[in-house]
Amino acid sequence: MAEAVFVLCAVTSLACAVLLLRGYARNRVPLLLWSSLCFVGLAVNNLLLVVDLIIIPGRDLLVLRNLSGLLSLALLVFGLVWDSE
Amino acid sequence: MTSALCCVAGLFFLRFWRKTRDRFFAFFATSFLLMALHRMVSLYLRDDNEHLITAYIIRLFSFVLILVAIADKNRGGPRKKEAAPRGMDSAR
Numbered sequence A: 001m002a003e004a005v006f007v008l009c010a011v012t013s014l015a016c017a018v019l020l021l022r023g024y025a026r027n028r029v030p031l032l033l034w035s036s037l038c039f040v041g042l043a044v045n046n047l048l049l050v051v052d053l054i055i056i057p058g059r060d061l062l063v064l065r066n067l068s069g070l071l072s073l074a075l076l077v078f079g080l081v082w083d084s085e
Numbered sequence B: 001m002t003s004a005l006c007c008v009a010g011l012f013f014l015r016f017w018r019k020t021r022d023r024f025f026a027f028f029a030t031s032f033l034l035m036a037l038h039r040m041v042s043l044y045l046r047d048d049n050e051h052l053i054t055a056y057i058i059r060l061f062s063f064v065l066i067l068v069a070i071a072d073k074n075r076g077g078p079r080k081k082e083a084a085p086r087g088m089d090s091a092r
Helices: A001-029 A030-056 A063-084 B003-019 B023-044 B049-075 B078-083
Strands: none
Touching: A001 A030, A001 B049, A030 A063, A063 B003, B003 B023, B023 B049
C-alpha cells in the first residue's frame, strides 16, 4: 500500500510537470513556467522518495529529498513574487 | 521551511483566485495548502511508519488536485485561459 502511494505520487507529480510545461509551451504565461519548474522539482523529489524507500532502501536520501522539495517551492515562490505586483 | 513556502504559494494562488474568480487558482491554492499540511503531518509522524502513509495520501491528493485543475481548465476552453494570466500580466 505505502509503495503504491509513493509510486502514484511520483507519477502524478510527473504528469503535472509535463502538462504544465505543455501549457507554458502553448501560452507562454510566466506563471505556468514557474509552476512547471516547481513540479519538475517535486517530481524529482518523489522519484528520490521511490528510490530511497523502495528501490534502494538502505541508502538514506533524506537530505537530497528535503533539498529538492525546498528548492522547488522556493523557485515557485520566487516566481510568484517576481512576476506579480 | 518547505511547509511555510507551500503556505505562501497557496496564499498567492488564493489571491489570484480572489482577483480572477478562476477555479484553476482555487484548485492550485487548495493543493499547495494540502502540501503544507502533508509536510506538517509527516513532521509529527516522523517516527511512526505505520501512519506515515496518511501523510503521503494527503500529498497524493494534492497532486491529483493539480491534474483536476489542468483537466478542468482544458475542458473550459481557451476563453478562460485568457483570464488566468491577467493578474500576472498587469504587473508587466
